[in-house]
Amino acid sequence: MTIQIGDRIPEVNIKHINEGIETVDTIAFFEGKKLVLFSVPGAFTPTCSEKHLPGFIEHFDAFRDKGIGVVCMSVNDPFVMKAWAASQNAPADMEILADGNADFAKALGLEMDASAYGMGIRGKRFALYAENGVVKQLEVEAPGEFRVSSAEHMLTLV
Secondary structure: OOOOOOOEOOOOEEEEEOOOEEEEEHHHHHOOOEEEEEEEOOOOOHHHHHHHHHHHHHOHHHHHHOOOEEEEEEOOOHHHHHHHHHHOOOOOOOEEEEOOOOHHHHHHOOEEEOHHHOOOEEEOOEEEEEEOOEEEEEEEOOOOOOOOOOHHHHHHHO
16 A cells, blocks of 8 residues: 555665665654655666756755755665765765665555566655655656656645
């Protein structure tokens, strides 16, 4: 079942990239914070690298000015996510999560099968806004679309 507005973020262990790579519990990660989490189907893929992540980098300060942290997630291993964030010059304060086995995407009910493209199970392209672990906004893209999960759109909702 897909997570809905008003639901709590499910509890999953996920890899968090900062100075190194650490395992974090999603309940603890979201607790006491206002966060916009956006998910991309794959690091280094065209739309993700040319539009999605760059939009959140460009508008990072606008979210921070509203007291909202920005979190990027993908079903990739933590080493790929760390390299991708570095290659895109992501701000040091942007949180990067690697959902290597799609556990978090599945717990959210937002996984997709991209096997036809050689990518296996991935997370859908989406963005959500959560306060203290409760989803307040959720925008899930239709297949092949990039509109409602953009930084620009999410800024109008928070």
